[in-house]
Amino acid sequence: MLKRLGLGCFDGLFRCRPSIIPLRSIHHHVPTSGHHRKPSELPPAATADDPAGWILLNKRGIRADDAFVAEADTVAYCHVFMGRLLRVSLRRAPPPASTFIYYDFPYSTPGEDDKTVIDEYFKEHVDMSEEKHDESVEEEEEEEEDVDESEKEEAENVDEWGIHVVAAHCDLVLLELSHEPCDHDSIHLLYRAGAAKRPSLALLPERDFLTKSEQLYTQQVFSPYSGDTCLVRRGDILLVELYHMYDRSLQQDMAEFCLLRHGARQWELKEPVPMIIQDEGSTERPRTRGGRDTIVPLGNRFVCWVRYETGFLLCDMGDEECPKVRYVPLPPGVCWDPKEYDDGNPKYSMNMGAAGDGASVVRFVSVDPHCCCGGPGRSTCMRSRYAFTINTWTMNLSMDDPLVWVKDGEIDCEELWGQPGYEGLPKGHLQCPIVSLDDPNIVCFLVANFPFVSSYEDRKVWMIQLNIKTKALLSAVQYTKDLWGVYHHLPVQIQS
Known part of the structure; x- marks a missing residue:
């Protein structure tokens, strides 16, 4: 039996039922003195009939009932553990309103029954050897009882699972599915929106090696998270992780990259490259640890890893074998x-x-x-x-x-x-x-x-x-x- 549990922690998951309170355009909530304008006199807001070309995606997933779907043309499914699917969908709204991602764990997609889903999952993931086919009827019954017990246990624990958004770029959204009671491990999925075709949801491989910076500081493989991981649309490159380290022997700030390509089962580790410091005489330096506050991908070439206490790291992915990294300070006078x-x-x-x-x-x-x-x-x-x-x-x-x-x-x-x-x-x-x-x-x-x-x-x-x-x-x-x-x-x- 295959179990795909034991994932990382998730903080602050908010759950709800299918009844959704719509975001309302507001203008008067606290009485004030003076003339109040009527709603018709106020600046017009975007509406669902006249949407903006972008959305404000809330990073915290909302748990919905099995029967609830936010918007039918945004639904995508993926097998996450035995007999259960992860279903995600979006409820879009024009900015400044928030767009939310909803998720649940149905046993089947529309038109499928539970047995079909479980049988297909076993066929894909479990090695059904000839020896198992020759087992006695009693052993098969015991095995079925074990499977039923496992499914029951997973169904009881399904409320402990949560989703949050790690990164997004164009029509791609990187999601983390994690288990609240645990403080280790997680799995990641790629949601691809479908303007011309049906949306998709796919599991991504986890990195299983240490970077040089991890060897120096933690001896622990870090999962992709919003401070270090960026979605990139350049060639077959999908995900980029950046780690900042200081090479004492070279007395140089270095950047280390991990790449995941479309369809690949393994991450790649690139050799550290020296950072370009705009003003070598300046006392300002990029922080070596603590992650970034935000990441800004631009087109298919530049990515900015921003730290609001110091500045940002400008990365040029034009040469993926040896990406260039430049440290850029914040605007003059900006000091948090x-x-x-x-x-x-x-x-x-x-x-x-x-x-x-x-x-x-x-x-x-x-x-x-x-x-x-x-x-x-x-x-x-x-x-x-x-x-x-x-x-x-x-x-x-x-x-x-x-x-x-x-x-x-x-x-x-x-x-x-x-x-x-x-x-x-x-x-x-x-x-x-x-x-x-x-x-x-x-x-x-x-x-x-x-x-x-x-x-x-x-x-x-x-x-x-x-x-x-x-x-x-x-x-x-x-x-x-x-x-x-x-x-x-x-x-x-x-x-x-």
Whole structure:
């Protein structure tokens, strides 16, 4: 009997039943003084009939009942352990609303019965030797009883399984299926959306060797996770893992790559390559450990591994045998200080994303607190306790030419708070900026009323969409799922 259990831990899984509360366009939730605009006077939001070309994919999977399917044209199946399938589907929504991935564990696909699924699974995965065919009837009955017991045990434990999104690029989404009670192991699957053909879901091989950086620091093989692993669409390359190490003998920062190709059963390990430091005289250096805060793939060549405390690693996959890696600092003046933020997490106040149709331009967005006098840093006075400025920069990427951040946007919080449609929304710090994949001038944020309410039941979060160039508030929706899941989104170009 084959068991495919014993997977890694999953934090914060949110489960629900088939009844789905729709995301609602909102504009008035807290009474304020002055004139209130009617909904018809407010900036129009995107609708399901007129969708955007991209989505905000929430990274936390939602468990659904066996009979529930989010959208029929997004459904995909995969065998994960004996007699059970993993079924995933999407419920898409135009930004700034969230798109969610739903999953469950049916015994069969539509049109199949349980026995057919189990028989096919055994035929594919279990070696049915001649010796087993010659066993006695009594032994076969005992074996069937063991199988039934195993299936019963797996069915009882199925609620302990969870999915979350590791990475996404174009129509590909990397998923991790893990077992909550365990603190080791996991399996990974590739979901491919189907614009012209049916979506697919396939198991991926796990890496079974140590990298040099793992040998130096942990002696443990790390599973793909969002801080190191990126989906790439270049030739037959599918997944890229990057590890940063310092070679003491060479006194050089090095980058180490692991690659997984389409259809391959084994990962590949590339020799470490030296990092290109833009300013050798600078005291700034990439952090050697701790992972990255986000990864930005651009087209089929560049990938940016971003660390908000220092900068990002620009990787050129043009030569896969010897990829080039260049360290790039953050924009001048951007320096995350935990004392300046209530949440103590830089990823909630900064982000970097692809900018425009080109595959070599990035945009950096930072929400920076400022004092009532206009100076940088959080103020202690009540008047400007939640004052902030949204700053944006763009950069044209290159491995050889000088790299320069060009500041191209600045919005003061008072300008935003005075926008039509902002009435009733909390006047607190914006968080989690995400650059639109359709228009780099459009950025999505979240804003919460947490600092202004005392009870957990009164806590609310809204997702808003802002045009940085025109400083116009385009739309706002209330996030109605698990509040902690609101901090975990990826921009994805999945077409309907």
